[in-house]
Amino acid sequence: MLARTPAPPYWAVIFSNQRSAADAAGYGVTAEQMVTLAAAQPGFLGAESARGADGFGITVSYWQSEADIAAWRAHAEHRVAIAAGFDRWYACFATRVAYVGRDHLWDKPASDAPGQG
């Protein structure tokens, strides 16, 4: 689902990752907990997530400030999940912190939707 972020500027954390084939125990529950927990943090503006059948996934979370991102990274429960990610869940990942200066959100006009009626 698209994150309905406010007008820029804001910050993004792009988390790209490849799930390991082995040892997925606990992953789904923890991933959901982290989404809920992130959404409760100061400065959280939204998040988007997609994962394909090949196990490669991208989660982008949006934040008001770089300080909000640092605070979330340091959150105790998040740190436990990150450690499990290193240990058991990911074959590789990239975390990128980015400043969003420009965006464009587009919704198909309802009257223009194919097959609608």
Next chain:
Amino acid sequence: MLARTPAPPYWAVIFSNQRSAADAAGYGVTAEQMVTLAAAQPGFLGAESARGADGFGITVSYWQSEADIAAWRAHAEHRVAIAAGFDRWYACFATRVAYVGRDHLWDKPASDAPGQG
């Protein structure tokens, strides 16, 4: 697959989108063509893409400069594909242009991989 980007800073285009249920004709071929074409543009540093079974997808492309992004956006063949996206392929999407100041890429050490041998 992770994009093995060079050291920051560089730029990212975060393209998040929801596919329409209807009228997918031509989508796969065009999407592949756009990846190949983007990779041939000046300043292209890599791209990552994931789409779930629900049709929500995220593609992040990485670029050396904001000017490279502007040139790619203006590319004639890309503009045709963008128009088709509006017309037929997407229910909604967001495009975000971001400056990546910090990143961290991590690969599981080979000796530490579960089930390896």
